[in-house]
Amino acid sequence: MSIYDTLNDRQKQAVLQTSGPVLILAGAGSGKTRVLTHRIAYLIDQEGVNPYQIMAITFTNKAAGEMRERVDQIVGFGSEQIWVSTFHSTCVRILRRYIDRLGYDNNFTIYDTDDQKGVMKEICKKLQIDTKMLKERTILSAISSAKDELIDPVQYEMQNAYDYNGGRIAKAYKEYQAVLHKNNALDFDDLIMKTVELFKTDAKVLENYQERFRYIMVDEYQDTNTAQFELIRLLADKYRNLCVVGDDDQSIYKFRGANIRNILDFEKVYPEACVIKLEQNYRSTQVVLDAANAVIKNNTGRKEKALWTDKTEGNRIHLRQFDTAYEEAEYIAGDVAKKSRSEQVQYGDCAVLYRTNAQARLLEERFIMEGIPYDVIGGTNFYARREIKDILAYLKTIDNGRDDVAVKRIINIPKRGIGMTTIVRVQDYADSRQISFYDALREADQIMTIGRSASKLQPFVNMIQAFRSKQEFYSLSELVKDILETTGYVQELEASNEEDAADRIENIDELLSKVVAYEETHDEATLSEFLEEVALVADIDRVGESDNKVLLMTLHSAKGLEFPHVYLAGLEDGIFPSYMTIMSDDPLEVEEERRLAYVGITRAKDDLTITYARQRMIRGETQYNPVSRFVREIPPLLMDDKPPVQKRPDHREYDEDSRERGFFKAKPFGMGAVETEKPYRRVADSLSDTVFDKPAAGRQNGEAAFGRKFEPAVQGKPKAIVRPKRTAVENQPYITRASQGVGAVSLEPVGNKTLAYGVGDRVRHMRYGTGTVLKIEPGPRDSQVTVMFDEAGQKIMYAGFAKLVKV
């Protein structure tokens, strides 16, 4: 009996087929990670392959870490020699060694979206690009797509010379690359592209890696873009032992360049490829699988597969409709609480999945009220928070003085009286001398134009220089502590009356413990390596760190995970699928969303609950949306409730309708960039009239159905409007003037006069828990409330923002 006997026939075949190109089409939950890890073990144990010659590539650090762990378990000896990592860290590792051959320093820095935006902003200024017409974002995403397709600035210019906007983007692209090069920085896309460039320009280096990595495995292959495909193709070109694992039905990253053709055309590129389908699902019940299959079969151009399981039929899918998103959140939190009380359900068995990060907020508030431990994955990355980026900018400056973006970020943080004018003048000087911004600072006394400001620059330079020399004998954490102390960063925060100063300080503490943890796991923790690791972590990598908490995340983040109890929230046309895709002329966009629905459904092991709300607040606008078309694609008998009958089930008709009525201008194209003045609300308004057979329960008041627009006209019946506007309104110190007899409906925080609590009262705060009010200081606009929290200690906060609830 060997470890391979636990595999089914197909899986075994995939493990044993070690030579030549192999495409494993692995349906959701079909045990692909098991196959990959066993395959690695088989290569080493049975075929005597040197672990050193094996490479496994994934998309997230989490997936890489998981695979590493499982490989370590079954491979015993030499497993640490296998390269198991993400595309990005693989490339960084290669580039750190060889990028000098492309004219960069090997200690390059990695720019995140923020840094990129900063660079682009300056470029637009320099090239006199009107950012109202052509936004930094737009340019950057055009550049990113170009890089995904391995198109360099020169090619881009050739392809877009005839187009006005294209031409400008081409110029910006060229300039952008020049700036990054000057700053010795690479962005995310460069990591892949430059590695490919390296392989193509330096045959020796390529040969070296080809010879080393004789067995290459790629996970989530359906998500690779052209550049990543090329990277793999080059690496595998000599020995052609390339095994890719993927599921075309789970391709959900087109927006970041994923090319579904990579998987669909694999057999064309590798005619000798062996194709193996894994269709037995070990995860979900038959009901869940039937639902998933029923939805995905509406897509065209997919590789035919049908998941099956020998697990039991299972519960029917729970379908719940609500009047408002608020009630939806209330139900989900309540249901989780109920389950955890009565059944053998742990919080960690539950996950709530949604289409957009913004949807997390309502759910979060509700989970807090229920006292359920939860974790929100995604949204803003920890390392993208302002205070964290500030500290990292110090570290980057110490590590690599050529990173102008980092230097400029911190030159006046904390405040040193160095303003825009001085910075611009120093930059001019640097430009004229062809030196970096930091080097210009060091010569500040030479710069005539800045006059007496030079005296403010000198201490800054001295401080950085001091850090640099201390770095020699300091540990990483000592360095960070020194930075915090010398700059007085934390003191400045403490002194400031910014409302979230306490959170910021907490984050800094967390950073410090991450630094310490890094030192503990890395023998010779260098600053460069730390910065690099930090640049490449994604939020999803945190999953598993938190134990026994309900996880809240987007459908995208949920890919690759599984939970006994899954809630799919906000299943409404317009949310999921999003308006963007419904409106799109390209029907493939809806297909991509359908794959996302497929991913969502197949996350559930036992129990799936689908919820949707008639009314939802999006970006300050109330929308009315019908149930998602994807729910309608699920056979009703698989669900415990039916979606409501609609007069006109096809959404496209509404679009035409609105177009006729002049609500829609043609899609913006070319340079014309036609205005699109809040088109969505209009659709929503027109929908609310036509969608439902009977009036939605939430709008007996008539006007309420039309959303905020008409609110001022409503007299005396605030409830219907107030409710969806803010969660748990009745518990909060918000009082409508109507109820005070003033007349007009208002939702202003009324502050000092009408706080629902006083000194000595017990109150609850969203984050800090319960505490006692010590002091209330009335201010002109809002009162400052001092609260001694049981857990979090004493905090001073503005009443209007703190949303304290009397308990």
Add this chain to the structure above:
DNA sequence: CGTACTAGTCTTTTT
């Protein structure tokens, strides 16, 4: 040079 307020934008998803 720093601040405090206003106007405009945004998001659909992320390594």
Add this chain to the structure above:
DNA sequence: GACTAGTACG
């Protein structure tokens, strides 16, 4: 609704 960049003012 929330965040950010830009502006007017001290």
